[in-house]
């Protein structure tokens with residue numbers, strides 16, 4: 001799918017990945033456990049494990065940035081590159097996105113990337129976040145999120161950018177956009193994605209309250225499509241994938257584009273302004289203090 005500025009970022013990453021990837025091992029290929037032929041070979045990077053099944057045309061993409069899959073700059077970059085690699089390989093029609101970290105799908109933005117950092121770093125980081133959203137939201141592949149853990153904020157946005165969401169039935173696995181509770185504001189494109197999924201009124205309430213929904217409520221409000229016992233998340237995601245892949249690609253892709261393009265275009269039109277807004281907002285002293293306090297609370301909670 002044509003994404004002029006998006007492609008520019010990915011091209012930059014592909015042309016000089018080491019400038020973007022600090023200490024990653026992108027492109028590594030290794031045989032999957034018990035696997036044999038090409039269809040069973042794993043590839044990916046340090047933080048994104050890709051298990052492709054050429055026979056079915058489906059790849060499982062696992063986030064593995066322990067302990068909580070916080071979206072570091074490296075993880076964002078590796079996700080974009082892995083997704084692009086699969087999109088460019090005509091063998092693949094669908095991706096199941098899941099977590100390799102126990103109990104957490106994705107903790108959202110890596111707060112250490114925006115706490116105590118300079119504006120240039122925050123800008124680079126935010127551009128990478130925009131890029132991942134654009135890539136996933138407009139992906140020509142069928143994306144199914146197999147949500148096997150907590151899924152707050154940026155984690156929720158990744159899930160919402162997929163075509164379908166299956167959540168494990170565990171009361172600790174809450175999902176939603178909790179930005180207000182950190183003293184920050186979800187940017188308009190996160191808000192738009194929320195509204196497109198659960199409607200205006202439910203979003204208005206959930207965004208202001210920073211609601212994190214337990215599985216049954218997430219299902220009720222329409223944030224996820226299925227809630228299943230934890231050991232059935234993967235198999236249910238595969239069944240969902242089969243349902244989506246039963247539709248001819250071109251018809252499904254054009255329909256997806258018709259449904260999502262206006263929302264993505266809104267960001268594409270004002271990407272630089274959105275970055276500047278983000279940077280000036282998060283670099284304010286008051287916001288830095290809120291973020292520091294939130295991180296501190298997270299760290300203490302553990303002890």
Ligand SMILES: CC/C=C\C/C=C\C/C=C\C=C\CC(=O)SCCNC(=O)CCNC(=O)[C@H](O)C(C)(C)COP(=O)(O)OP(=O)(O)OC[C@H]1O[C@@H](n2cnc3c(N)ncnc32)[C@H](O)[C@@H]1OP(=O)(O)O
Pocket residue numbers: 067068070103104106107108109110111112150152153154155178179182184185186187277278281282295298299300301302
């Ligand atoms: C004008 C407007 C213009 C622009 C818009 C402006 C601003 C916009 C922007 C932002 C959008 C933000 C979206 C986000 O994603 S913000 C991040 C929100 N994330 C969270 O609130 C999740 C926080 N984490 C948790 O709730 C939990 O960690 C958990 C439920 C995910 C997992 O719980 P566990 O008990 O399993 O693990 P912990 O012990 O809590 O954590 C382990 C370890 O990890 C650290 N950590 C957790 N989350 C993060 C994070 N998001 N970033 C960085 N680090 C994180 C935690 O501190 C622990 O570290 P230590 O081991 O103690 O060092």
